[in-house]
Amino acid sequence: MKHTHPKMSRATWALTAICGFTFALGVLAEPALAQPENKAEPKSRRRVREVKPVEITPGQVSDLQKLANDRKLTVEDIMAAAKTYLPSGRHDDYLIFASGGHSGQMFVIGVPTMRLLRSIAVFTPEPWQGYGFSGEKDPVREHLQINGKEINWADTHHPALSETAGDYDGEFLFIGDKANARLAVIDLRDWETKQIVKNPITISDHGAAFVTPNTDYVVEGGQYAVPLGYGYAAAEDYQKSYRGMVTFWKFDRKAGRIDESQSFAIELPPYWQDLFDAGKLASDGFVFGNSFNTEMATGGVEQGKPPFEAGTTQRDMDYLHIVDWKKAEQVFKAGKIEKVKNFAVIKLDTSIAEGVLYFTPEPKSPHGVDVTPNGQYIVIAGKLDPHVTVYSTEKIKKAIAEKKFSGKDSYGVPILDFDSVKEAQVELGLGPLHTQFDNQGYAYTSLFLDSAVARWSLGGEYADKHPEKPWTLVTKTPVQYNIGHLVTAEGDTVSPDGQYLVAMNKWSVDRFYPTGPLLPQNFQLVDITKNGTTMPVLYDSPIGVGEPHYAQMIKADKLKTWTVYPELGWNPHTQMIDPKAPKAGKEGIVREGSTVVVNMTAIRSHFTPENVEVNEGDRVIWRITNCERSQDATHGFCIGGYNINLSLEPGEFTEIEFTADQAGTYPFYCTEFCSALHLEMAGYFRVKPAGATVGQATK
């Protein structure tokens, strides 16, 4: 058999010579080869840009004009393009952390480019991230259990970044699951979900997650009332047996975990609680929540009764919930609670007696509750009312102190007199939902029915910051279509940045090429740098991987993200080196009875060991350390046919466990393209049929 060589150039020979160093071959492909340590920017390739002032020549103007005409762009389009474009290697100024709706995940989007930088797996197993694919004892899938069943999706609604003194500190991220009343904790050092807690007393939530100004508590408000504790009760027993709730999850920042034993809930009437927001500065110590279905309708369209959509919208006013959480904390610590499913609950009567809970009327079908940055005002949008209603913290405190009540609700909760606590009402347009703030004394409210963003002027100490009369509509910018939430830069903090606003539109209809009958959402970037009536839409960004509800936008340089894990053998579940992590040179296969422990390392471009043989029926514990130290040197690890796939970031250790219940010959390989010889980073897992002896030598 004879092969003819192709004519070889000098480069061929050089490469062939290099390839002689077989073990080192993989690193040829490494862009960050010169970096022995964790370092974000490999010098050798980083695009160096001379930043000298631009002068656009007449020839360039002519080119640009021709391009604009060819592509049917206006000059405004070109300005918008230039405001949102970043050349290769330049980073976005802000990051949006957006919920992923019923995808169960989180999405991170850069601003102003509006590029989706990453999804973070939270409630839904996701194999690219190796999230939930580590075998039968997967810690993620264990976290997802509710009453013995894996509930492996969620309806994520409202993310909250951790705060210090009312400012995003970039350390943690929280997100609630409306469908199953759960809360997840994400560590922003490695952008991985660390904990999922299930609210044991209710099925659904909506007002989650919101944090108190120092992240002492993460607030989770309910949505659809149920018998607390997962019980059954007939529709006729609604008023008697169903209840709402708001839960205060204690966050232990040092541990990076919620401490369930120090958490408590407050029982509420069976209205459908909606959103919550924590007071800050002037209103620190309070949380505010809105509600609907104070009618306590139970539907029944199937029996000719009004459907929920009608039954829940009959009353002119619902109730703004005012909760004194610092008092509630004292009540909890004093043990004035009952346990429901072993979870501490402050009963309604206790809250009333201890001054924990007050109501005040809010216009029909309210939606959104947003505290101004100085904490002095609370803004409630009435989705079936063209106004936003602004309440004064000072007036609320005074009304509580002076017991200015207009009555009690049917459960005995005192109702603060509306006119005594109201600061202003501002007519904005149809379907106001949510409000955000900037650094110029403006508020921005989404108008669902108008499909617009309204800018309006705040009063009080904000009145000097803008030229307009306080509490008045300034301008509206149309968006397309059907905006839900909106988010401004650092918009939920004590010091918003202004600059950018993103309209989180729910329908995109014709904005993008139709992607089947299921369409993406449309995030529109709005320029709010100029005050007054100038507020152009700059960019449309389709979100075709889920339906985000709410988002927070943080200055990117606040985060202290790890680019590789701090040490080799790092366990992301414990955030420390794992003593079980295999070390290079110490790999091997150890059998104890019918349990086989595989100690493996991964480095470009091979796994050690490459051949693993067990008996059918053996229990397999497989430990892998990614021994890379270069940024982006992630390896995947999968076993065909065994539903296992890991994403091993540089330094990461993972342990998988499963029973080798199917005999056969199963390739394993690296699933993350890592080097020129990535395809060769593979091996065989052989499962010998029952009865045969094991051929593999043990160490």
Added chain:
Amino acid sequence: MKHTHPKMSRATWALTAICGFTFALGVLAEPALAQPENKAEPKSRRRVREVKPVEITPGQVSDLQKLANDRKLTVEDIMAAAKTYLPSGRHDDYLIFASGGHSGQMFVIGVPTMRLLRSIAVFTPEPWQGYGFSGEKDPVREHLQINGKEINWADTHHPALSETAGDYDGEFLFIGDKANARLAVIDLRDWETKQIVKNPITISDHGAAFVTPNTDYVVEGGQYAVPLGYGYAAAEDYQKSYRGMVTFWKFDRKAGRIDESQSFAIELPPYWQDLFDAGKLASDGFVFGNSFNTEMATGGVEQGKPPFEAGTTQRDMDYLHIVDWKKAEQVFKAGKIEKVKNFAVIKLDTSIAEGVLYFTPEPKSPHGVDVTPNGQYIVIAGKLDPHVTVYSTEKIKKAIAEKKFSGKDSYGVPILDFDSVKEAQVELGLGPLHTQFDNQGYAYTSLFLDSAVARWSLGGEYADKHPEKPWTLVTKTPVQYNIGHLVTAEGDTVSPDGQYLVAMNKWSVDRFYPTGPLLPQNFQLVDITKNGTTMPVLYDSPIGVGEPHYAQMIKADKLKTWTVYPELGWNPHTQMIDPKAPKAGKEGIVREGSTVVVNMTAIRSHFTPENVEVNEGDRVIWRITNCERSQDATHGFCIGGYNINLSLEPGEFTEIEFTADQAGTYPFYCTEFCSALHLEMAGYFRVKPAGATVGQATK
């Protein structure tokens, strides 16, 4: 109890009056209200743009210059921005259908904006799309079973659009699962996965999916050799017992499904087959596949042997596989096959005897096999060789006819003499992987180690289309970093469009804000409109939801996407009206023994019925029709605590089935924001504890 009304404007009253029509309330929020029928563009809101020629004024030049300097942009950056920007409502010209790597999904990206328009769930359950969350008899999860286990992820590598006469026809999309040797069929009318077939004879594939020019067959080539049929064999028995394969899945276009009974595989030596490409025009009837590990190395770094990365790269030449599939089809139809796991396999000896299979040498560690648009040449990149090697179809045919063999491999496969079939070798740089084509007679090859895209000139009948000498390197454009595949507009067809090229880079390192230790990939858009050496990178696009391997780029107007399902009660699994689909006015709950059938409709903003009560232990069959006819009027449907979430597109019918095994009160609600009263689109599913009688009246 007294409530004070806020002062009501005329708008408030108007809205309140409208809201009196309770049942119609939800449609207030509908942007497409005026559309009784399926229609893509609601007239009322579509942004109307006057397209008149732009003349950029000196004032505007000055504004643009200031903006450029503020944002540190060059004039080239502004040109790139203007080349990739689209104002609101303007659609992308091309769509990229990209595999999602180990996310198991597909991603669709618009070009030139590089926006991710949508993900398509394929191998991984995904709740936003309601994919795999319809209870215990979920058809998706049934498709995902392998040997009785749900394998609910995949490593998707190479998508293929269906072709007619070698041109993308926009009808179907195929994608392979490397980790588990599966193939999925997606219908491009509704962008949903319709079928997943498991290759019963092997565990892994790589050369999938590739289609023959009229999509008669979808080709799936193997990767890591195993004993065919999922058997066990020791490493020492590798040469005797392990085999490669290439499978031809028969596609029934009318049914929109693969016909497994008309499909067959060809047994191959236990080399690791890599990529395949179907011949076209001049080479129609052939498929070509490359291979590596013709050394038949079995690794063993754990025993001090060379690891796979070294063992598989020792030989100077591997084998290009040349398969005459039209002959193979005749052999299959003549019954000259053996059944392995009940699947038709043409044995190696038969292939050799019947002239189905030939080899020819290809430079070491080849990667990528790409047939030129005219079918006359086959391009093989040698990832450890700086050349691409170009083979001539005509010469291959001649060598076969004249039996110009240089020998046989150890399994008896005739090897065509290399020099007799080689047309050219072109030196490009380090790490060439894959090649695409344009309409100017150029080829484009990704250089993994150089991190560059090489443009080189084709010869033969292409020589007249460009000014350069045939078979020569024209220019290289650096990309960042580590490009794998690349894709040009219509680049795998008989008539590529040129215009755009996307470099699918594997590492992004410092290109974006670091997203934890796990980084996105980086798709870079390259402008290939000009010939010669001008080939600028226009845009960086992070892909942070998976690791795409390969993609195809189709002219968007070729697709005939449904914007809503054709009729009310449409079942996407059968692509026809389902007789079981509930109709408006005919809803109800029917009990038969311990089985309860719920017939439900969904329309803004209510479900009918809203109260469903069953006994603990009942079997529940729940049928829902979305009665909307407006584009984007999707409803979700979830039951808290029961791991059920549906995405019901306009007209869609879905049936779910589960056992009500946990007593309690479970809210169900619409998970897709659909109207102003979306939150009120809810109801209660009550499961009465065992022993109690059912309160719900049956119809």
